[in-house]
Amino acid sequence: MTRIRQVIRYLSELERGFDRTLLPLPAETNFLKADGPLSGRYHTFTVDGDDEDDYAGLVDLPQVWQPTLEPTPSRWYPARTKGHSRGTITSPKTRKAITFSSTYEMNLAYMLCSSRQISLVEDQPSAVPVIQEDGTEKHTIDYRTTMVDSGNRIVVAVRPTWLLDKDGLPYTIDSINRHSLDGYADEAIILTEREITNDRGWNGKSILRALRHADIDDNDRLRNYASKFHGTVCLGSLTSIFNDKAKAENAVWCLVHDEILLPVRPDLKLIDAPFVRFKHNH
Known part of the structure; x- marks a missing residue:
């Protein structure tokens, strides 16, 4: 946060009757303690119905440790350039890493992973055919999400508005919706900087950080x-x-x-x- 924003926030708080300079300084350092492991999760040992071993004498079934799952994109993001960001985030709800190859994708990943309405986020799912005038080509969508209540899968293409027409993305998404949804998704959409904002991404990141220490x-x-x-x-x-x-x-x-x-x-x-x-x- 810039100093100017800090001053503006301080003045806004004063207008609401709150002065943070009057808060007592902490006398000791406290650390948030999570209710469970942060890097992975424990799964109850699955008993095969045809297993000849007798587990009746066990008080309870043992648990198996599963570390954080690696990201599984169909293709990895390209090498970092001077004008782009690359990296991964980890969802504390699924204990799975998600890749991103731009700031817009990073903010969207935070937004999707932090939503209670979404059960699964897949980065760079398998390429889907797109019918062009000169034949059929493959296109890789940025993210595919699965909704909690309906189970519908929505694929999302991320692009700023000033680059939409550069590679004909509106036509590509329209072609996917008309010809290539079967078995792949229920709908394909485009999200731009109008929906994917730094503020929404910051809120999503804060939610994910809090869920790690709930x-x-x-x-x-x-x-x-x-x-x-x-x-x-x-x-x-x-x-x-x-x-x-x-x-x-x-x-x-x-x-x-x-x-x-x-x-x-x-x-x-x-x-x-x-x-x-x-x-x-x-």
């Missing part, structure tokens, strides 16, 4: 307190019941992911518009 007791405490509020409430009022602000902030992001706390301005960073509503009918 504390059920803290989340329940904040949920019970927030349920007493109707309408818009400032986060400062909600988190005032916590002595440890880090735990309070972490619980806020976890409840935002669960769609229990609804940001008033989801298009802005939550820290820049710290107002939420409690979803009473969840």
